[in-house]
Every structure is written in C-alpha cells, then in structure tokens.
Amino acid sequence: MSTELPAFPADVKTHPLLVIDYQLLREADESEIDRLWEAATKLGFWYLKNHGAEEHATKMFAMGADVMALPLEEKMRYEQGDDGVSFGYKAAGANAVNASGELDTVEFLNIAKDDVLAWPKHVRREYPQLVGTYMEPTIIPFVKHSLEVNNTILDIFNERLGLPVGSLRECHKKDEFSGSEARLIRNRITDSTSKTAIGAHTDFGSLSFLHNRLGGLQVLPPGSEDWQYIKPIRNHAICNVGDALAILSGGILRSNIHRVLPPPGPQAGLERWSLVFFTRPGNSVVLSPLSDASSKIATAIKNAPESVSHIQGGGSTSLEWFSRRIRNQRIANRKGPETWLASRGTEAVETSA
Numbered sequence: 166m167s168t169e170l171p172a173f174p175a176d177v178k179t180h181p182l183l184v185i186d187y188q189l190l191r192e193a194d195e196s197e198i199d200r201l202w203e204a205a206t207k208l209g210f211w212y213l214k215n216h217g218a219e220e221h222a223t224k225m226f227a228m229g230a231d232v233m234a235l236p237l238e239e240k241m242r243y244e245q246g247d248d249g250v251s252f253g254y255k256a257a258g259a260n261a262v263n264a265s266g267e268l269d270t271v272e273f274l275n276i277a278k279d280d281v282l283a284w285p286k287h288v289r290r291e292y293p294q295l296v297g298t299y300m301e302p303t304i305i306p307f308v309k310h311s312l313e314v315n316n317t318i319l320d321i322f323n324e325r326l327g328l329p330v331g332s333l334r335e336c337h338k339k340d341e342f343s344g345s346e347a348r349l350i351r352n353r354i355t356d357s358t359s360k361t362a363i364g365a366h367t368d369f370g371s372l373s374f375l376h377n378r379l380g381g382l383q384v385l386p387p388g389s390e391d392w393q394y395i396k397p398i399r400n401h402a403i404c405n406v407g408d409a410l411a412i413l414s415g416g417i418l419r420s421n422i423h424r425v426l427p428p429p430g431p432q433a434g435l436e437r438w439s440l441v442f443f444t445r446p447g448n449s450v451v452l453s454p455l456s457d458a459s460s461k462i463a464t465a466i467k468n469a470p471e472s473v474s475h476i477q478g479g480g481s482t483s484l485e486w487f488s489r490r491i492r493n494q495r496i497a498n499r500k501g502p503e504t505w506l507a508s509r510g511t512e513a514v515e516t517s518a
C-alpha cells in the first residue's frame with residue numbers, strides 16, 4: 166500500500182490520546198506505566214510507539230490487498246457463517262451497524278491465532294490457499310509479535326490490579342483455543358462520506374492492537390455526546406481495552422465505545438484499510454470480576470454504582486460472550502431491534518440510556 170496518503174485534515178476535531186512508549190514499558194519504567202494506567206482506566210485507548218510491529222503490519226496490509234483481490238465467490242467459500250464464529254471472511258453488508266438494521270460497509274478477513282500458531286495444521290478452520298503462502302513470511306511473525314506486545318501490557322495490568330503473578334496470563338493461555346485473531350479490514354469507496362462503516366461497539370475481547378493509515382475511527386469519550394476522530398499517527402499503533410478485561414478487572418479498566426466512518430476531508434473517497442490483532446481470553450474463561458484474587462477489584466465492584474452492573478459480565482464464558490455478540494450482529498440472524506440489543510456487550514447500558 167502506498168505511504169503517500171493525503172494527510173488527516175487539520176480542521177477536523179480529534180480526541181487526543183496519551184502516547185505510550187512500548188520500549189519504556191518493557192524496561193518497567195514506572196512513570197510510563199503510570200501513564201499507561203491512566204490511559205487504560207480513563208478512556209481505555211492510547212497510542213503505542215516503538216512497538217516494533219510496523220514492518221510486520223506493512224506486510225500484513227500487502228497480504229490483505231492480495232487476498233481481498235480474490236473474486237468474491239472464492240472469498241465467500243471461507244465466509245464466517247451465521248453461527249457466531251468469527252474466523253474466516255466477512256462480506257460487506259453481512260453485519261448490522263445499529264438497531265434498525267442498517268448494513269455495514271466493511272469486509273474482513275479474520276485469521277485465528279490458533280491456526281497461525283498451529284500452522285501448517287488447520288485447527289479452527291481453512292482459509293483461501295493464498296493466505297497459506299503468507300503464513301510463514303508475514304502472518305506468523307505479525308501474530309507472534311502482537312501477542313508479545315499484548316502479553317507485556319497484560320502483565321502490567323496484572324500487577325496494577327493487585328492480582329497474583331500470572332493471573333491474567335492464565336486467562337489468556339497461548340495453548341487454549343480462544344477468539345484471538347488477526348483482522349484485516351477493507352472499507353471500499355462508497356458514494357457517501359458519512360455512511361457508518363462499522364457500527365458503534367466495544368471490543369469483545371481483552372486488548373486490541375490496531376494499525377490505521379487513514380482516519381475514520383471515532384470514540385465517544387466518557388460523558389461526551391459527540392463522537393470524536395482518533396487521528397492516525399505514522400508508526401503509532403492504537404491500543405484499546407475490550408469488554409473481557411473490563412469485566413475481569415471489575416470495571417477498573419475501561420472498554421470504550423467506538424465506531425468507524427469513511428475517512429474525513431481530503432482522505433474521503435479513498436479505500437480504507439485497517440489491521441487489528443485482538444487478544445481474547447481462552448474459550449473456557451468465565452467472564453466475572455476477579456474479586457477473589459484482588460482486593461482492589463473486590464473494592465471496585467463493591468463501590469460500583471448500580472448503573473454499571475453490566476460490568477459483572479453475567480458469568481458467561483468467553484466463548485459464549487463472543488459467539489453471542491458475533492451471531493447477533495449478523496444481518497441474516499436479525500429478527501428486529503432486539504437482535505441488535507442481544508449483540509451488545511459492556512456498552513449496552515450507556516447507549517440505551
């Protein structure tokens with residue numbers, strides 16, 4: 166993909182994020198860890214620099230361009246289906262973006278971390294053959310690096326949450342099947358500059374490691390009525406906390422609602438590509454606050470206002486949580502606005518209020 170993209174417009178309001186230096190996190194720099202903690206607990210989004218994944222991401226975008234150029238008929242042979250499984254291809258228009266059932270405009274390719282780590286075996290599903298040619302040079306290095314970055318951050322949160330060493334790692338075991346996946350996203354040029362590409366949502370899992378080249382991502386900051394753009398910054402990833410970690414931490418870590426629109430200003434009219442690695446808990450992990458393991462989490466739950474009771478997760482397993490959310494956003498499963506509501510995670514209370 167060309168790096169000569171038009172700049173993000175200067176006259177569009179953006180929401181600033183703290184810039185966290187991954188190398189400093191690795192060196193256990195206390196003041197950097199303080200800043201990460203502030204970002205993760207207040208908004209739940211931050212920029213990450215010096216993360217070492219930039220080259221891997223560039224190669225992933227090239228892989229994505231190649232694979233997405235396959236005929237639709239070929240991609241549809243690997244479609245994710247309507248049963249609440251994410252892995253595989255998702256065509257544009259297969260998901261709702263809101264309760265009235267408007268259609269999304271993005272296509273995805275979701276590659277399971279379990280298939281990547283087991284390669285050349287397929288343990289979760291098959292992908293277009295072309296994907297296989299990119300496994301060793303491109304996909305495996307990207308996924309391994311992304312896991313390393315997210316695990317480093319999980320270990321920091323583990324300590325700050327006062328959990329026994331390794332508790333969060335135990336919830337995200339490398340060898341347990343999970344919903345963890347790499348996602349390549351293409352938003353084709355549409356004739357609208359305002360049509361929602363991905364509807365408002367919180368991420369389903371624990372940590373998302375996102376690579377953006379063009380604008381379009383927006384957050385609804387806590388207490389705000391206005392959606393605000395997150396400006397892509399070269400060589401900076403965007404990281405955010407998802408529902409699973411918000412629930413496990415008793416709401417101390419924030420899973421913030423976000424959405425994607427077509428790129429703004431002079432970037433409008435360009436195809437938008439993005440890339441995410443999602444770290445999600447092992448399928449068997451029960452999504453409930455880890456109150457028994459941490460007095461900080463127990464206190465957070467005790468003091469939580471009634472309005473955030475959704476943060477308790479309801480005790481479903483990670484697999485159930487994840488499947489429910491995916492299944493109910495599929496337009497093929499839509500019965501009415503209730504289907505959209507059934508796809509909601511920790512954003513439910515805030516958005517329906």
Ligand SMILES: O=C(O)CCC(=O)C(=O)O
Nearest residue numbers: 350368377382425439441
């Ligand atoms: O494309 C983006 O910038 C964000 C994608 C996203 O929010 C998601 O896939 O969950």
Ligand SMILES: [Fe+2]
Nearest residue numbers: 366367368423
């Ligand atoms: Fe997201």
